[in-house]
Amino acid sequence: MDPYFYTEKPKYQLQDIEDASEFYDIIERSSLTHQLSSSRPYIYWTMEIYDKANGIKGGGGLGVLAADTRRVAEKLDVPFVVVTPFYRSESHQKITNLEQEEFSETVSPKDYGFEYIDEVSISSRGFPDASLSIFKKVLGSTQFITISEPNFGKLYEGEGSGDHRLYQEVALGFGGYKALKLLGIKPAVIQLNETATIFAALARLDELCANGMNLYEAIVYVRKHTLYTNHTLLQAAEPEFHRSQFEKLVLPNLKSNAVRCWLMEQFRNDRLRPNLLAIELTEAKNGVSKLHARVANFRDRNNDKVKFHAITNGIDLETWTLPETLQTYHNNNIIDKFGLPTDDFSRQLNLIHSADIRYLKKLGRKELNRVLLKRQDQYNKSIQVPENAILFDFKRRFANYKRPYMPFENPNALRQILINHNAHYILTGKVHQGDVTMYQKLLEVLKLIDQDPVLRERVHYIQDYDEELGRALAIGSDIAINIPIVGLEACGTSWEKDIANLKILISTNDGGVADIQPIACLEVSGKNYEAEVLSLYVNMHKAAAIVKNDQLLEKHIRHQLNNYLPIISGARMMKDYLKFIFPKTQTQPKKEPSVKRIVIQ
Incomplete structure (x- = not known):
């Protein structure tokens, strides 16, 4: 059986904790x-x-x-x-x-x-x-x-x-x-x-x-x-x-x-x-x-x-993050042995530079292509994404409120983005069984791609979405698209895996992304659907420009991590549940400070 997750573990593992009471002590629930x-x-x-x-x-x-x-x-x-x-x-x-x-x-x-x-x-x-x-x-x-x-x-x-x-x-x-x-x-x-x-x-x-x-x-x-x-x-x-x-x-x-x-x-x-x-x-x-x-x-x-x-959902960072990226967080004292951000993680993020990001993304692309060799696109063929190409992705359930069809509303605009930035786009996610409307939407999108030579070459729908493919895309793609109708996404966790893996996030102000206000990523917004579509294309151009510029890439990735790393931590989620379910019995629990948006200069 092929491994579903990486086989090489970081040198310093969360499992090295010798006594659970140490974790309980730091959350004041000994x-x-x-x-x-x-x-x-x-x-x-x-x-x-x-x-x-x-x-x-x-x-x-x-x-x-x-x-x-x-x-x-x-x-x-x-x-x-x-x-x-x-x-x-x-x-x-x-x-x-x-x-x-x-x-x-x-x-x-x-x-x-x-x-x-x-x-x-x-x-x-x-x-x-x-x-x-x-x-x-x-x-x-x-x-x-x-x-x-x-x-x-x-x-x-x-x-x-x-x-x-x-x-x-x-x-x-x-x-x-x-x-x-x-x-x-x-x-x-x-x-x-x-x-x-x-x-x-x-x-x-x-x-x-x-x-x-x-x-x-x-x-x-x-x-x-x-x-x-x-x-x-x-x-x-x-x-x-x-x-x-x-x-x-x-x-x-x-x-x-x-x-x-x-x-x-x-x-x-x-x-x-x-x-x-x-x-x-x-x-x-x-x-x-x-x-x-x-x-x-x-x-x-x-x-x-x-x-x-x-209590915002979190992810198991060790499962979903490229091992070398996780090791970078540990080596630079950004994440501790519990999977929690360190007290001075904001300052330590300044140790992550564009060269580090590009090296880690290169390793991630190699892992993604390894997984894609075993998968099939809409034409039942395997694909490989060129190492020097910018890669956008949409990876989540093919549900109406998540709007996977939005990037295809203006094929000419999408075509120009892909040509101008030497970019590819991977779309993946299953239609929920019995969802007739979205069966038809998926068919329409795939037909639209098929009728355009540029889109047919550069847009790939990968079949049978699962956690292995989701992890590979989180690791190997450059730009994530997360565009649910505002008010309909409870939290989402795909975007959290993207943040952990040093990707540029394009998102609406919804779900867990909205824990930080204003949101600390490229925001898709507008007074109506047409305005949101235009905003998406503008942000796709902007994200591609960021990826190609060392200074902008470094600043943007640090900014995202600084704001969202405390939120996406699964250890933080477990800590919050334990504090909520098992309140302190003898003293009043301390009031948690509200999370504020932090900008790294």
Whole structure:
């Protein structure tokens, strides 16, 4: 099996930490060594995780984030358990006659070193109990606990409010909770990664009440030990289920009559959105960027707006950064052994010069071309990007709100950019299964490219986007394009990988990029869509000019890193979660200073 990540590790590794208490000390939570343990760990529930090295392939950014969170926890020696499905069938993409087609491959947890534990069952009205196979895999202080069965289906199979989707969520929640009990694991805290995982909290509530605890005392207990992490901006975008679906798939798994009655009281007009249960059963709630936490429009049963705490997503720098670039950060005392920026990282950034950037980007281009040899473009051919060419990229799910089609609105303008700057453009990202509108958009873009000799030579759509390709582009491209409709991107992490790998970022003022105001990159803006398109082309010209000028390149890269390095650190994300979930008990927590935009002269 080909490695999915680099094989050569930096000389100074995050794993060299000898005692986790040192990390807890620096975040003023030294008591965590008593609150977290292998038998009482931090539990992270997620419907998807994108960790191909461990055989689990998710659907996109949410899954990649989950994999990074576990990796960071392992490096920081945090007792951490991921409860997730192991999907036996993973989806892939191919392009035939410029149209996207999907195909599936069968995978097994045993092929990736997972240990079979036992079976647990969940019930549904009118059908035999479903038997779920429990597998686990231990990785340092962390472990996967997965549930799986032949008919479980693919990730997000079926309609969002359909019976099969509800079955998957119930199986993960109730089945995963039974798996924890089977293994003797008692959660110190449960993090619900989106509302699809809410049935884990419901299972815990049911157990407490079935064992004799008063319903309202049990609700208070569950609330205090459960975190709801929201990745969706609009409550109306969440799935909704009918009472009859809950009666068929949820109620048979509840032992407590009090919990059954309470659950049925949550319905309005015989319908219920699971996010309302997440709001009811959690005290701590967070959005995944400052903007997201501020604008997410969710309301509780009383129609009061739900307040979300902001914890911006971060990335595992060791996974996504070119090893030599990461080593440069360590050697220059920019990043410490935990993956956190040092106290004087701003000053130390002055040690990174244009010659360093160009050398590291040359190494990155070599790695990208190595990966591209194994991949296919829209014509089912492999490509190589010339070493001396400037490379733009758009790498993320091919979703309407991310606007992958924007650079192609004026083919003449794009053509001139590519010719004038000796540039190539790589576009990659799958259309979500069943998204008819974006299937058509992708076809239109590929046909437009095909009809223009310059675009056909210089614009490459790379098939079957995955984390290996995403990492290679983060490392080997020069300029990243991130242009979601403002207000619709919760955070995004692709741009964070670009920042870490010394790329020029072109972005709208959205998601995690907007944590810094004004944003510390080339901003796409305008009063309407046409103005934004023009702004994008202007910034593409500007970015190419920066890449070609040593002084401008050095200044711009330092400026981006100075503002965003503290934000993109996965260790910073873990630190923020631990401080939020486990507040100091004897003294009031210090008020965190707001992050301000810093300019390096």
